[in-house]
Amino acid sequence: MEEKKNKSVIDKFWDLLASVQLAIIIFALIALTSIIGTILEQRADEARNLQVLAKLFGESVAPALYTVFNKLGFMDMYHSWWFITLLILFSVNLIICSLDRLPKVWKLTTEPMAPSPEEKLRKFLITREIVIKGPAATVRDTVTDALKQIGFKSQEVTEEKGFQFFSQKGPYSRLGVFITHFSILIILCGAIIGLRFGFKGYVNVPEGTATNLAFADRGTRNIPLGFEVRCDNFDVEFYGMSDMPKEYKSWLTVIKDGREVLKKSIAVNDPLTYEGITFYQSSYGFMNEYMDRGIFLFRLVSANGQSSDVQLRPGDSFQIQGSNISGKILNFSPALRIDEHGHAFTYANQMNNPAVLIDFSESGTRTLTGWILKRHPETWQLPNGDRVEFLDYWGVEFTGLQVRKDPGVWIVYFGCIAMSIGLFIAFFMSHRKIWVKLIEEKNSTKILVGATANKNRAAFERKIDTLLSLLGRKEKGEK
Amino acid sequence: MDSSALFGISTMAYILAMIMYMTYLAFRKEQIGITATVITIAGLAAQTLAIILRWKEFADLSGMGLLRSVPLTNLYESLIFFVWCLILGYLLIEFRFKNRSFGAFVTPIAGIALAFIDLSGVSKEIQPLVPALKSNWLLAHVTMSFIAYAAFSISFSTGLMYLIVTTEKKREPSYIFWTLTFGIFMIVMIAMAIDLFSFKVAVKPDIFIKSYLFKTTFLNSSPAVKLLSWIVSCVILFLVWQFGSLLKKVIQKVNIDAEMLDEITYKSIAVGFPIFTLGGLIFGAIWADQAWGVYWSWDPKETWSLITWFIYAFYLHGRMIRGWRGKKVAIVSVIGFMAVIFTYLGVNLLLSGLHAYGSQ
C-alpha cells in the first residue's frame, strides 16, 4: 500500500514535469520577467537606473524601488538566481517531456506497416471509395501505377477477395520535434561552457606596440594571452569629407615565444583568431601621450617641380629641396576645425581631420604659420608655389580590440543548425500512411482507400484526390 | 520616374485598396472585391519596381556592387520591405483560399506602416553604411525577420477575426480582449489619418518638426486637445465594445468560417516561426558574433526578439493542450504580433527614450 501511494506521488510529479502545461507557464514567466530586464538597464551604474525609475514612477519613490529591485536581482536579472532557476526548470521540463514521449513516438516511427481490416480502414480520417470495372487482378496494376505517380512505393498482400496495398512516407519526420527540443539543450550547454571557460575582454594597442594581456570587460582582472599581439598599422577611411567611418582596419602580428607566427589585417566583421582567442576590430582613437613618437609623411614639392618624401616627428624641421623655404612642425591636431572667429580647435579625439601646424621661414626669416590638413589638399599650397603634401601619419593612433575566448561557441552553432533542421522537419514534413484495398465484386472491383497524416491533412487529402482521379481516368480509357 | 514617385503611387494604391476591401466587406459586391484585388496587384507591381530602382540608385551611389546595396539598411527601407512581404503574402492567401474578406483586415496594417513612415519623420535618404552593418549575415537576418513579421501580421489579422466570429457575450474575456485590441487599432489609425491630413494637406508647417506622429491628438501642445483625444478614444473603445457584434455579423455574411481562420492563423505562424528562428534569432546572433564576438548579450532588442519567440512558442504548444485550442490561442497570436511591433519599433522609440543612450 505504502509503496503504491508513494509511487503515485512520484508519478504525479513526473507528469507535471513532463507536461506541456508547465512548458507554457515557463514560456510566459520567462517572457514576462525578461521585459523588466529590457526596461531597467542591466549591469549599469546605479544612477542610470535611478533615473529610469524616476521617469517611470517619480523621483520620490525611485530610491526605495531601486533598493527593492536590486535585492530581487533585477539590475542583473539574466544572471540572477531565480532566472537561472527558471532556465533550469525549463530544461528539466524539456528533458522529461522528451523522455516521456520518445518511446511512444519511436514505436510509431519504426513499427512496420500492416494490412488493415475493412472496418478499421473505413474509420480513418481520410477515406475514399470508388468502383472500377474489371477483375481485381487487372485493376491491381492500375492501382500500383497510380500510387507510384503520387509518390508512394507500396507493399502488397493478397487477400481472400482481392488485394491490399499499403505504404508510408516520412515516418522519421516525427522526430523533428525531438531534434528541435534537443537542440535547445545543446545551445544552453554551449552557452554554459562559454561562460565557464571563456572570457570577454578588450585592449587598446597603439600603433607600433605589442601587448600580451587584455582587460576583462567586467571587474579589473588582467587576462594574460599567452602570446603577444602587435599592431603594425591602423587605418580608417571616411565617407567623403564626413566623419562617418566607411571602414577601419588594423594590421596585426601575433608573436609567440619571440617569433612572428601570424600576420593578418582585421576589420569590422572580419576578426583574427589565434589559439582560441579572437580579436575583433571594435574602435580606434588618437593618443595624445604618444604625440612625440608620431611620424608624419610629407611630400615636399618645390615650385620648379623637384619633389622629395620626408618622415618627420613633431618639432622636426625640414627644408624644401629646390626652394629656399623651410619649416618646423609646431603642433598637431587629430580633428581640426576653425570656428567663426578663425580660431582653430580640436573637435574630436579621433583622427577625423588630422592637421599639422607648420612654422615656415624663407631663407631663415619667419614668414607665416599655418595649418596643413590631410583631407584638404587646398591647404597644401604655399604662396610662393611650393607644396607641402600631407600624405600619411603613423604611431599616434591606437586600435581598440575586443578580445574573446568562447570554447562553447561551436556547440552553440551546432545547436542552431540542429534547431533549423528540426524546425524544418517539424513544420514542413509529415508522416503519411495510405492503405488501398481492392475487393472483387461481380464484373467490377471496389477500391477502398484509407489514409492518415500526422500533420497538414488537407494537403494529403488533395494528394489522395489526385490518386482517385488517376484511377478514374484509367477506367475511362479502358472503356 | 524615380523610386520615390513609384513608392508614392504604391502607397496611394494600397490605401485605395484598403478602402475598397472595407467597402467590399460591408456591401459584398463582387465587382468591388475584384477592383480591390486589381488595385492591390498594381500597387505591388509599382512597389516592386520602386524597390528595384532604389536598389540600383543605392548601388550607383555607394559604388559597392549590388549585394552590398540591398535597400534594407534603415527603418524606412525595412518598413517598405515589410509592407511588400505583407501584401505579397496576403495576395497568395487570397488566391489560395479564394476569399477576399481578409483584405479589410490586412491592408490596414500596410496602411498604418506607410502612414508611420510619413509621420514619424524617419529618414528616407539613402545613407552610407557604418562598417558594422556591412555583413551578409545582417542582410539575411533583416530579410528573413521581415518575411516572418509579415507572416505574423497575417496571423494577427486572422487571429483577431477568429475572435470576432467566435465570441458571444459582452462580458466574455475574449470579447473584451478583441474589442479592446480592435478599438486601439482603430484609434491609432484615425489619429494617424488626422495627423496626415492636418500636417500634409491642411497646414503644411514650415517649421521642421521631427515627428508628426500623434502631434494633432495625444501629443498636442494644448492640454485641452490632449484630454479630448483621450476622451474620444475611450468613447471609441466603448462603442466598439457595445456594437462589436455588428462586425461579427458582417464577417459572417461573407463565407468565412472559424475553422478556416484558425487554419490560416496556424499556417502563417508555422511559416513565420521557423523563418524567425533562423533569420531573426540565429542569423542575428551570428552577425553579432562576427562583429563583436558575442552571440547573445541580452540587449533590449535581442531580448524582445526572444520574448516574441517565446510567445509564439506559447501559441504552438498551447494548441496542443485540450481546452486551449481556439479562442485562447487566438489571443496569444494577437499578443504575439504586439510583441513583434514592440521589438521592431517600441524598443527604439520607447525604451531608448527611457535610457540615456538613446537621447540623440
Ligand code: HEM
Ligand atoms: C522555447 C522552447 C521550445 C520550442 C522552440 C519548441 C518548439 C516546438 C515545436 C516547433 C513543436 C512542433 C509544434 C507543431 O508542429 O505545431 C513542438 C512540439 C512540442 N513541444 Fe516544444 N518547444 C519548446 C519547448 C518545449 C518544452 C519546454 C516542452 C516541455 C514539455 C515542449 C513540449 C512539446 C511537445 C509535447 C510537443 C508536441 C509534440 C507533438 O505532439 O508532435 N516543448 N515544440
